[in-house]
Amino acid sequence: MNGVFTRIFAIFWKDMLTEIRTREFVFSVLIFAILELVIFSFAFSIRANMVDMAASGILWVALTFGGVIGFNRIFAVEKENARLEGLMLCPVDRFVIYWGKLAGSFTFMLAVSVVVTPIFLILFNLPIFLPRLALIIVVATIGFAAVGTLFSAVAINIRARDIMLSVLFLPIIVPVIVAAVKATAPVLAGKPWVDILTWLQIMIAFDIIYLVVATLVFEFVVEE
Amino acid sequence: MPMNENIKASSCAIEVQGLTKSFGERFALRSIDLRVSSGEHVVIFGPNGAGKTTLVKILATLVKPSSGSVRIDDIDIHDKPAQIRHRISLVSHQTFLYDDLTVYENLKFYGKMYDVPDLEQKIRELIAWVQLESRLHNRVGTLSHGLQQRASIARSVLHDPPILLLDEPEAGLDPHSGAVIKDLLGGINSVSRTVVMTTHNLERGLELGDRVIILDGGKVVYQAAKRDIGTKDFRQVFDRYTGIGK
Numbered sequence: 303m304n305g306v307f308t309r310i311f312a313i314f315w316k317d318m319l320t321e322i323r324t325r326e327f328v329f330s331v332l333i334f335a336i337l338e339l340v341i342f343s344f345a346f347s348i349r350a351n352m353v354d355m356a357a358s359g360i361l362w363v364a365l366t367f368g369g370v371i372g373f374n375r376i377f378a379v380e381k382e383n384a385r386l387e388g389l390m391l392c393p394v395d396r397f398v399i400y401w402g403k404l405a406g407s408f409t410f411m412l413a414v415s416v417v418v419t420p421i422f423l424i425l426f427n428l429p430i431f432l433p434r435l436a437l438i439i440v441v442a443t444i445g446f447a448a449v450g451t452l453f454s455a456v457a458i459n460i461r462a463r464d465i466m467l468s469v470l471f472l473p474i475i476v477p478v479i480v481a482a483v484k485a486t487a488p489v490l491a492g493k494p495w496v497d498i499l500t501w502l503q504i505m506i507a508f509d510i511i512y513l514v515v516a517t518l519v520f521e522f523v524v525e526e
Numbered sequence: 527m528p529m530n531e532n533i534k535a536s537s538c539a540i541e542v543q544g545l546t547k548s549f550g551e552r553f554a555l556r557s558i559d560l561r562v563s564s565g566e567h568v569v570i571f572g573p574n575g576a577g578k579t580t581l582v583k584i585l586a587t588l589v590k591p592s593s594g595s596v597r598i599d600d601i602d603i604h605d606k607p608a609q610i611r612h613r614i615s616l617v618s619h620q621t622f623l624y625d626d627l628t629v630y631e632n633l634k635f636y637g638k639m640y641d642v643p644d645l646e647q648k649i650r651e652l653i654a655w656v657q658l659e660s661r662l663h664n665r666v667g668t669l670s671h672g673l674q675q676r677a678s679i680a681r682s683v684l685h686d687p688p689i690l691l692l693d694e695p696e697a698g699l700d701p702h703s704g705a706v707i708k709d710l711l712g713g714i715n716s717v718s719r720t721v722v723m724t725t726h727n728l729e730r731g732l733e734l735g736d737r738v739i740i741l742d743g744g745k746v747v748y749q750a751a752k753r754d755i756g757t758k759d760f761r762q763v764f765d766r767y768t769g770i771g772k
Contacts, residue, residue, distance in 0.1 A: 305641055312638035316624065323626045388622025390588055392639040393611035
């Protein structure tokens with residue numbers, strides 16, 4: 303078991319080093335997400351009363367569509383120079399590769415959220431310190447990363463990879479997006495925990511389903 | 527190249543029976559039978575599309591056969607592929623290395639994936655062997671293809687695999703890197719390996735192999751021990767069997 307964690311960490315650390323040097327994931331997602339927020343902030347500044355209703359949706363649209371761009375890179379880097387074959391030759395179960403890549407996707411998406419969320423809160427004149435929002439972001443990001451990593455592997459051999467990832471990823475992730483939007487709205491409005499809890503539970507349930515299913519099917523996705 | 531006769535005479539390292547692989551309607555391999563003894567070096571020739579790479583990828587557990595059986599060190603590739611991956615390594619013209627990591631980081635990554643004991647020492651030994659000491663901390667993307675291939679050869683033997691699969695490894699290599707491959711087949715520290723190699727280079731293949739096989743249209747159309755053939759004769763045989771000379 304110790305060997306499994308060592309190898310998952312080895313893949314994760316390899317991806318971290320690559321990302322630190324290339325900044326391909328975080329940089330592209332960040333620019334896209336911030337740009338979306340800025341555009342939305344101008345659009346809604348005219349009718350300030352709409353912000354309360356739309357703000358949580360705006361945040362999750364920015365993170366979701368930004369994430370799609372980033373997830374394209376997760377396995378694309380393994381396609382170059384046949385590196386995926388190098389990984390597949392390693393004497394590990396395929397789920398180890400999935401979890402290693404998943405750890406990277408989760409960390410990159412979380413890093414993007416750490417930058418994007420305060421910008422969002424400032425642009426929409428909302429309170430900056432919202433620990434419950436941080437919890438929602440962490441739980442939703444697990445689901446995003448679980449599905450995004452799997453479909454990144456699916457899309458690797460598809461010619462129109464960029465488009466196909468969106469087509470595959472977005473319909474599957476809808477329950478998490480809806481739950482995240484619904485949970486974020488009461489947090490931004492300062493409502494109690496009870497208004498958030500059901501949506502949080504739904505997100506956690508979907509996270510577990512996605513993680514279990516993705517772990518089981520990953521082998522069939524990457525095998526020839 | 528001299529071969530370790532006592533190892534050659536020993537057990538069967540690779541046993542392929544009735545191996546067939548099809549991609550949809552197209553057959554890449556048709557009922558291949560192949561036995562490779564431990565320590566033996568088998569070189570597979572064939573024109574493009576003959577099925578050489580598919581055969582190597584099946585032996586490497588990267589591609590699943592459509593039918594037939596493949597046993598490596600008496601382990602069926604369907605049953606325990608992870609165990610087989612401990613015993614094999616693949617070197618191809620693609621290096622499997624990460625351009626944005628240094629040579630050292632790449633070797634360390636693969637060393638951890640293979641759970642190599644005493645990894646630092648092993649990396650030092652291999653880097654000295656492929657003469658990349660001065661480039662150890664250079665990013666792989668900054669190296670020439672020849673140097674990258676040397677780093678890839680070091681990667682391939684990190685876990686001391688007894689069986690080496692080489693798929694046109696010499697493509698685009700400088701003479702020194704070619705010599706490293708020859709050395710690789712000869713064995714490091716006198717450890718002789720079982721080798722299955724594909725190549726288009728008849729001279730190099732005859733030099734490195736104990737037995738040669740010609741694959742065409744997914745079938746073994748010719749095989750002979752190297753001692754039974756000369757380079758000139760083999761070129762004629764190759765042209766005849768593959769129809770290239772016609």
